[in-house]
Amino acid sequence: MPVEEFVAGWISGALGLVLGHPFDTVKLLGFFKGMSFPIASIALVNSVLFGVYSNSLLALTATSHQERRTQPPSYTHVFIAGCTGGFLQAYFLAPFDLIKVRLQNQTEPRGQLGGPPPRYRGPMHCAASIFQKEGPRGLFRGAWALTLRDTPTLGIYFVTYEVLCRQYTPEGQNPSSATVLVAGGFAGIASWVTATPLDVIKSRMQMDGLKRRAYQGVLDCMVSSVRQEGPGVFFRGVTINSARAFPVNAVTFLSYEYLLRWG
Numbered sequence: 001m002p003v004e005e006f007v008a009g010w011i012s013g014a015l016g017l018v019l020g021h022p023f024d025t026v027k028l029l030g031f032f033k034g035m036s037f038p039i040a041s042i043a044l045v046n047s048v049l050f051g052v053y054s055n056s057l058l059a060l061t062a063t064s065h066q067e068r069r070t071q072p073p074s075y076t077h078v079f080i081a082g083c084t085g086g087f088l089q090a091y092f093l094a095p096f097d098l099i100k101v102r103l104q105n106q107t108e109p110r111g112q113l114g115g116p117p118p119r120y121r122g123p124m125h126c127a128a129s130i131f132q133k134e135g136p137r138g139l140f141r142g143a144w145a146l147t148l149r150d151t152p153t154l155g156i157y158f159v160t161y162e163v164l165c166r167q168y169t170p171e172g173q174n175p176s177s178a179t180v181l182v183a184g185g186f187a188g189i190a191s192w193v194t195a196t197p198l199d200v201i202k203s204r205m206q207m208d209g210l211k212r213r214a215y216q217g218v219l220d221c222m223v224s225s226v227r228q229e230g231p232g233v234f235f236r237g238v239t240i241n242s243a244r245a246f247p248v249n250a251v252t253f254l255s256y257e258y259l260l261r262w263g
């Protein structure tokens, strides 16, 4: 199994994250104050995504990354490989994403003299307390919704990238840097716009049960969210998700492509 795609995915994920840092800081308040935890987690998840995607394409089409410019895979194969990568990366992402959402929704004021201490003091403390209170399965709360979010949308991600690259690249040639940046950016937007409805549900499932259990499952969470807040609930956060997705994924794809060309 070729491993260079995993390594390139690791480095490109870390570079994309650095670029998305200001957006994540806005979204997550203190979570990204230290960069080591998000870099380690997102780089690992991106490495799984790109490594599994490329190896699935290799299994489906018997072409390596370099050969795919002269013998491009069908969009159906790209979609299946993207969905496979999305499905597997969701399980690696689940505990990290849970910690992110729990810290993001922590409402206790931080470090105020005389005030109540925050429930979680940081990512490691958050992971340890979930593990202690809910066991190892607790760290995978919301993983099913995350899988539903990421499996099809990562298929869409890679198909959008391939369609745009092929559209603006002469046959048999490598896409230019500008093409990779634009195609990567729009791939990020397409995946996040389609992922946002289940992203909202996933975050609610991850917070459920902290005080009391409100939802029976993913479907119940969807139905009660729409009943209470209307269909607009599914698009909460879509603007910030898209604004962040363009630069993050432009840089992720550019660095991924270049690392594999030099490697």
Ligand SMILES: CN(C)C(=N)NCCC[C@H](N)C(=O)O
Pocket: 013, 016, 046, 149, 150, 153, 154, 157, 188, 191, 192, 195, 245, 248, 249
């Ligand atoms: C859930 N969705 C839509 C995705 N995971 N899309 C792929 C983009 C991955 C990139 N690290 C990012 O955070 O934008």
